[in-house]
Amino acid sequence: MSATSILQHEETSFVPLSAKPDEIIFHEPGYHIIRRNGAITPFDARKISVALTKAFLAVEGSAAAGSRRVHEAVEELTEQVVSALMRRSGEGRLFHIEDVQDQVELALMRGEHHKIARAYVLYREERARERAQEKAVESLATPAINMTAEDGSRRLLDETRLAAIIEEACEGLDAVSAAPILTETRRNLYDGITQDELSLAPIMAARTLIEQEPNYAYVAARLLMDRLRREALTLVSDRAEQATQAEMTTRYASYFPEFIRTGVEAGLIDPELSRFDLKRIAAALKPERDLNFQYLGLQTLYDRYFLHRQGKRFELPQAFFMRVAMGLAVREVDREARAIEFYDLLSSFDFMASTPTLFNSGTTRPQLSSCFLTTIGDDLDAIFKGVKDNALLAKYSGGIGNDWTQVRGLGAHIKGTNGESQGVVPFLKVANDTAIAVNQGGKRKGAVCAYLETWHVDIEEFLDLRKNTGDDRRRTHDMNTANWVPDLFMERVEADGEWTLFSPDETPDLHDLYGPAFRAAYEAYEAKAARGEMKVFRKLRAVDLWRRMLTMLFETGHPWVTFKDPCNIRSPQQHVGVVHSSNLCTEITLNTSKDEVAVCNLGSINLVNHISGDGLDMEHLARTVKTAMRMLDNVIDINFYTIPEARASNLRHRPVGLGLMGFQDALQKLRIAYSSPEAVELADRSMEAISYHAISASVDLAAERGRYSSFEGSLWSKGILPIDSIRLLKEARPGVDMDETSTLDWESLRERVKTVGMRNSNTMAIAPTATISNICGVSQSIEPAYQNLFVKSNMSGDFTVVNAQLVHDLKARGLWDEVMVSDLKYFDGSVGQIDRIPDDLKILYATAFEIDASWLIEAASRRQKWIDQAQSLNLYMANPSGRKLDELYRLAWRKGLKTTYYLRSSSATHVEKSTLKGTDGKLNAVTAAAWGKACAIDDPECEACQ
Structure with a gap:
């Protein structure tokens, strides 16, 4: 590679390479360097590494980025150069810049890095001349290119529009430029290119730049918008049409009625939506909000959410949000006003409904609920009815949790055949295969979780x-x-006691008991077994079973650990039934029986949107929660129920699950490290506020619409709110370590709940938000950051993800350059081992595997005190061991958690070292997994909830 090439590489980098040969200095106490202008400055040994890394990148290109070989070579060369200079300096501790450059050349030659050494020599000789030439590169004239239209006709490519669209996509964004996108786009054009290929070319070009500057994620999204606009406008108007973002400020209003008409004619949109005042509705659309998408979010919507006909999307983003809003407002009195209110909340990303609601609201089959919980009975009719129910529920995007505990065990007697049961496992195999067969219309994999x-x-x-x-x-x-673990088992583990296994046909009441009643019945059955009065049972050491549970959790990712007693003891609905399991993502804790299939309707507050310079914006949050709760309550009445047991349960109890996402973003916005007491405090205060306003909103809805029918006898009716139910758990299980402090006026709310009532039996649950957080461009749920630079994989492809806030902070300190990108790749998105990054940023941007998991549990415990259901809590462990797992899950139990979700453990598979360029989308799948076995960055199982 020539010196000219090095210089050009330097100029086209997203940040100019600052460490030029005459500026290579080292920091070593007492040592100084004489610069060309006569100035004397101290050494800085780190800068030699930066300069050498840039030299390798300049010569070897993307293949050197993050390469272990290059990283180790740079370390060795730096050490050689510094050692040579120290030897040559003698006692003077002073030498010239030319000495530094000479030693760099010698080190490169001795290390047999001949190409890099040659380029370095040429660079020194020609630097001055080439600097003068660097801006004199003439652009080559682009040859005439014809584009092939969909009808097969050819016309001259409109390069003026191409350039204008790219320029428009970059408007208002810092640190982005249209020039490199246009250059790369032109490089990939050819005579006869199709319209689809032409629209894809600038998107692909912008995506390759995301790892350098996160704002290119917005550019790529806006270029995708141009493609989407062409599809949608052409389809609804029956003529070839395209529009710029600026033109859409007026075009959206006329497009929207055409969109509704097209959807109704295609049988995809509920005809009732055409009877809204569409002129009023269309006038409320806010086209400028199309600019708020990042590429991953918009591509996800494009691939899986927007309505389409014969593969062509005809739904634009603001029409999508309004279609969902209208579907949720269809039974309101002033439905136009409510639809506009709901639309504003969704399109602002302050709140996002769950995936089934986004898929199906306003359609002819509005199955809007996220989660279904069932109990499987102990006979063939009940078992195969349960499997059929799974299929029907999964067909329209429901995620399912099955309680299989009633099914008799291996070796149990079957009266009808006088034979022995094969146990629960063969039926679980059938349920597994059914989930795969019913894949939710190709939108998502079917997903189910079995509890025992x-x-x-x-x-x-x-x-x-x-x-x-x-x-x-x-x-x-x-x-x-998932394991459904009673407190008695955990107490036996703590005491290193014996545990007895039973078949439920001989112990039928254990399934419905918890707390002291479970203990009494279980111990009675143990005594019965000791007298030889039980046919099927087995004794073992509790600790041995516990260790095996944790071993399998580590090795396979399953079964998850969930706790039966706190789910029931703190349940507001314990007067009408028992919680027999959680759901697919372990955040729902609702009663089930043979007559009732529990249903929950989910949505999540975008917490970072409610953080101001002073912290949590309580007024903004109160407005958001009030509207969100109304939307969720509407789901219950509008919902399309595929089985009668789900309808009966949902209308009787009316549970909803309001959660949150963007917690990690909120912390970083407030400059709070995840592993800190301040983070735990934010978890506490933010969830207290959501809890307070969610309960208050449900009371308001009860005053307007009436209480839910099973309210009397509930904990709510007794004035026992979630924060109050902690004492019930402490009474049943002494030793529970849960904080009970509060800051809001709970006493007056408690009185309102008792006197007015509640519209919803349950109000809160924190779901994983795997997909809707992508749509909003924020961190998932309550999760710590996975990595600061990685490739995220989901059903829409593979996407480069960069922590934009980290990039902003590094830029502010002059540290964001190509070497930093290389280092982030080398260290798998972790900043902890990059010497140039200051300690305060290392703490703030610590990734999930660098955070002690006990902080996650402490924060979760603080949230759990306010939540009437549960939360999807992933736990991370970089170097798992049996002892660490044992301590972690015992801590979760003692801290009063109801459930846990995946155990994420780091593995030997790391981010691709050569480059992240070209890995986005469906073209190139690059694994960026540092999860443990059976875990993925974006599990379909997670998406089944949100």
């Missing part, structure tokens, strides 16, 4: 379901599993 109580005699086989070895007929590779 820890005393079930088949529990050990249940633990093995996700193993890749053994009899495949007794494995469920695609279904999630």
